[in-house]
Amino acid sequence: DAGVTQSPTHLIKTRGQQVTLRCSPKSGHDTVSWYQQALGQGPQFIFQYYEEEERQRGNFPDRFSGHQFPNYSSELNVNALLLGDSALYLCASSHTLGIAKNIQYFGAGTRLSVL
Amino acid sequence: EDKVVQSPLSLVVHEGDTVTLNCSYEVTNFRSLLWYKQEKKAPTFLFMLTSSGIEKKSGRLSSILDKKELFSILNITATQTGDSAIYLCAVEAQYGNKLVFGAGTILRVKS
Numbered sequence: 001d002a003g004v005t006q007s008p009t010h011l012i013k014t015r016g017q018q019v020t021l022r023c024s025p026k027s028g029h030d031t032v033s034w035y036q037q038a039l040g041q042g043p044q045f046i047f048q049y050y051e052e053e054e055r056q057r058g059n060f061p062d063r064f065s066g067h068q069f070p071n072y073s074s075e076l077n078v079n080a081l082l083l084g085d086s087a088l089y090l091c092a093s094s095h096t097l098g099i100a101k102n103i104q105y106f107g108a109g110t111r112l113s114v115l
Numbered sequence: 116e117d118k119v120v121q122s123p124l125s126l127v128v129h130e131g132d133t134v135t136l137n138c139s140y141e142v143t144n145f146r147s148l149l150w151y152k153q154e155k156k157a158p159t160f161l162f163m164l165t166s167s168g169i170e171k172k173s174g175r176l177s178s179i180l181d182k183k184e185l186f187s188i189l190n191i192t193a194t195q196t197g198d199s200a201i202y203l204c205a206v207e208a209q210y211g212n213k214l215v216f217g218a219g220t221i222l223r224v225k226s
Contacts, residue, residue, distance in 0.1 A: 004157075033213070042119075042203055042216030043158070056213050088156065094212065102212045103149070108157040 002027060004093050004107035012113045013081050021076045021110045025093030031055075032074040033104060034066060037088040049074050050096070078112075086114045117142040117208050121217035129225050132194050136220045138204030139186040146212065148180055148187050151203040153219070158203055161189070194224045 005024045013019050025032050031050045035043035045058035049068035063079045072093075078085055088111050092104035122137045140148065147165045151158035162171045164180035164187060171178050175194075180187045191198055201221050205214040 031212075035214075035216075040218070042205075042218045043214070045213045045215070048213060058213065090156075090158070092214075102147070102207065103160055103163055104212070104214060105160060106151070106158045108155075111156075 004091055004105055006089075006091050006107035006110050008110060009108065010111045010113075012115060014115050015081055015083060017081050017114075018077065018079045019081060019112060021078075021089050021091075021112070023074045023076070023091030023093075023107060025072050025074070025091075026105050029093035029095045029105070030072055031094045031096060032068055032072065033092045033094070034074070034076045035090040035092065036060075037090055037109070039087075043090055046076070081114045083114050086112060088112075117206070117215045119204055119206050119215050119217035121202075121204050121220050123220060124218065125221040125223070127223045127225060128194055130194060130196060132224075133190065133192045134194060134222065136189040136191075136202050136204075136222070137186065138188070138217055140204075140206045140215075141185065142206050142208035142215060144208055145182070146207040149205045149207065149214065150178055150187075150189050151205065153201040153203055154199075191222075194222075196224050196226050198222060199224045 033048040034046040037043040047057040052068045068074045088109045090109045091107045094104045119140045150161040162178045167182040178189045201219040205216045
């Protein structure tokens with residue numbers, strides 16, 4: 001049973017560029033959440049997708065957008081990259097039913113460096 | 116604004132020691148508190164706590180929640196070098212199970 005998988009593992013971009021990060025949830029999970037973790041800090045919630053809709057959003061600008069596909073996989077898009085967007089981007093998946101519902105399981109993340 | 120505070124920020128102990136990590140929170144519509152261990156990148160799930168006073172235990176790790184005083188502790192007994200990691204506390208708040216994280220406690224276990 002594969003866990004949460006994210007791609008790519010590392011990415012280097014320059015200011016002003018756009019980036020797309022991808023996430024495949026754990027088998028059987030229907031909800032995907034995205035977090036940004038800056039160095040030395042805890043993860044910060046970006047947004048969450050369920051049934052292909054953005055269900056909840058944190059305090060991130062509109063430059064951050066996402067999508068969920070019918071197979072529950074998800075993408076995070078960031079436009080007009082800033083130096084401050086450099087961070088580890090974590091995807092977490094969960095399911096809405098069952099004993100372990102709402103426990104979020106994390107992928108290994110994508111390390112984004114903006115130069 | 117929802118807030119989770121962990122203490123200490125970092126800790127260095129010797130193998131065999133017992134450690135206690137603290138997590139206090141202020142959130143609206145509390146639903147649960149979760150502990151994660153982050154060694155390199157992926158935080159791995161340890162415990163989910165929803166009820167006060169009920170200890171969750173897994174091997175040498177245990178955790179308890181106090182919903183009246185708004186805090187939780189994570190205990191690790193007989194520490195090993197493999198316990199070296201960042202321990203993250205998160206609270207599930209409001210609708211839709213968004214997690215609010217603390218900054219983490221960096222634990223280093225010396226042999």
